Structures are given as structure tokens and as C-alpha cells.
Amino acid sequence: MDFRLSDEQELLRSGLTRFLATRYGLEGSRAAAKTGAGWQPDVWRAFADELGILGAALPERVGGSGGGPVEIMVIAEALGQALVIEPYVDTAVVAAGLLLRAGADRADALLHGIAGGNAIIAIAAAEEQSGDRWGDVQTTARRDGSDWVLSGSKIMVVAGPIATHLLITARSPNGISLFTVDIADAREGLTMHGYRTVDDRRAADLVLSELRLPADALLGDEGGAWPSLARARDDGAAAVCAEAVGAMRRVLADTVDYCKQRRQFGQPIGNFQVLQHRMVDMHMEVEQSVAAVYLATLNLDADDTVRSRAVSAAKATIGRAARFVGQNAVQLHGGMGMTEELAIGHYFKRLTTVQYEYGSTDHHVTRYADSMRD
Secondary structure, eight states, X not given: OOOOOOHHHHHHHHHHHHHHHHHOOHHHHHHHHHSTTSSOHHHHHHIIIIIOGGGTTSOGGGTOOOOOHHHHHHHHHHXXXXXXXXXXXXXXXXXXXXXXXXXXXXXXXXXXXHHTTOOOEEEEOOBTTTBTOTTOOOOEEEEETTEEEEEEEEEEEETGGGOSEEEEEEEETTEEEEEEEXXXXXXXXXXXXXXXXXXXXXXXXXEEEEEEEOGGGEESSTTBOHHHHHHHHHHHHHHHHHHHHHHHHHHHHHHHHHHHHOEETTEEGGGSHHHHHHHHHHHHHXXXXXXXXXXXXXXXXXXXXXXXXXXXXXXXXXXXXXXXXXXXXXXXXXXXXXXXXXXXHHHHHHHHHHTTTTSOHHHHHHHHHHHHHO
């Protein structure tokens, strides 16, 4: 199988990498995360206007470039290597996929907004009782005349505080349905508690108290949202796996450089064979992760069983590798590896949270095992 990128994909990667190297510094992004809105709107605008990455995987009819899973993988890896906190995966991958499959004028309008950098869409699917099991929905949706009325709560809505719109799952009479909410219009019935996560992103918990929505807020068929949600969850998992690969590449490179510079007993600690073996083990984990991400990415358009098995294999592999690479990088840096001054501590936090996004490592190990018994 040929794993080489096309010329266009190579240009996408090199252009994005150059942009991030010159205009996305770690110090500036962390400062933005801890003050004000918690992100950099000018960077998001540049993603849309200068780079076009927000619409890279969207059809041309909604302002996109017509790319697909490989383009998403390339972009996510570059963003992970630069530790970008803006919600690319949540908005341009997961939400965009849900909107594409839903169709209708309202969905297309939001897709145009994503490609143009005007819409940030957060997914409200997790609940306190069910954790990250998107299929276990307690939030309810009922008809009241031509309107829909939603009641319940959601937790850990990543990018919620900075979002322009929400996509909310709720249990309607015929099953799980998906609704879009314009936050600017939801003045009554929606309470949002925002906070900063351990990896410097913004998230929120929601309370829906008889939130009234118009009829066209329903995306797709009533009660028929689960197949699309399952695909979107796998799309998100594959993308954060690619992001983790980018982060691990940076962590490994920084660790090797540090071991060449740090001296002990009159020589660089990188000369000690036991530490060389440790770094080789880290390298092997990264390379296995790369292979797993390719497998998941190339099977996203396969049938449900093949797709879910490939994604779970990647997520389980990444979960193990992220823990191993992150912990060993911190150990080889010593106590300073967890300080705010060094990049390694920030990457370690991100690699830790990646293990739980779009299904925990344990969840995907179990799902893979179950698929092998079918």
C-alpha cells in the first residue's frame, strides 16, 4: 500500500507547518488560554482566510476544497505538533460531518460558516450519568406545537464557551435526535458554566431548562441521528489520534535534544545506554502510532464494522503510546518537565487528555475485542 501523500497534501502540510512555526508560539497561545476569551480569534480567521484548512474536507458547494480523511489527518497532526488549542477537530471535523450528513438549508448555512471561519460549533453529547457513551442519552426532546422543547443537562462540551452554535443530542419519541442551537438566540432555557480544562482548552457544562427551539432546529430525521453520531465520533477519534502523533513527535524531538545538552558525570546524559534504550522505545511507540493512524484514516469510509475496528485499534494504540511517551519525556527531563516554563509539561497534559477524548482507551479496547467476537 502506498502511504505517500499527494503533491497537494504535501503542500497543505508544509504551508500549515510554516504558518504555525512563525505565527503560533506556545507562549502566546498559553497566555491567550488563561486570559480573556481563552483562544485567538485572529488565528482562527487566518485558518479560514489564509490557509483554508477549516473547509479543507468540505465540499466545494459549501465553500470547501473537496478533501477528505487524509487531509484531516495531515492538518490534525500539524496542529498537534504546535499544540493548537483552537477547536479544529470539534468544529471542522465532527460538527461538519454531522451537518453534511444531515443536509437541509440550515445545515448548509452552518457549513458555509465553518469554512469561512464565522461559525464555531460545539458538540453537546456527553452526560453525567453516561459519561462519554453518546448513545446513552437522558436529555429529552418533546413537541410543543411546531416547536421542540429540550430538557436535561450536558457535560464537558469542548469549545462551548467560545462557540457560536451547539449541536445537542436528545431523546425524542422515536429515538436519538440531533438539534442545532444558535447561542445568540438561546437567551432562555440554556445555562452554560464555562471553565478551562487541564490542557488549556475551554469547555462548559450545560443545563437545558425547557429550551424552546424552532422546528428546523432538528437536523436530519427525528429519532435517526445515531448512525451519523457514531460515524462522527469515529471521525473525531481518528483526528485526535493524528493530533496525538504530532504532539508525540514534538515531545520525542525535544527529549532527544535535551538529553544531548544535559550533562551529568562530565558527559551528556544522552550518552548513557540505558537512556538511549528508553528513547528508542519512545520512538517505536510513535512509529506504531503513525501506522495505527494511517489504518484508521484509510478505513473511515469503510463499512461500520471495519471502520469501528480500525478506529478502536488506533485509539487503543495511541492511548498506550501517549502515556508511555509523555511519562518518559517528563522523567528524562526531571522535575522541570512538569513546569510551566518548558513546553514538555504542556504537551504531557494534552497527551493525557487525548486518551479520553471520543472514547477512552479502555472503551476502545473493549469495543475492539467485542468486534472480534462478532
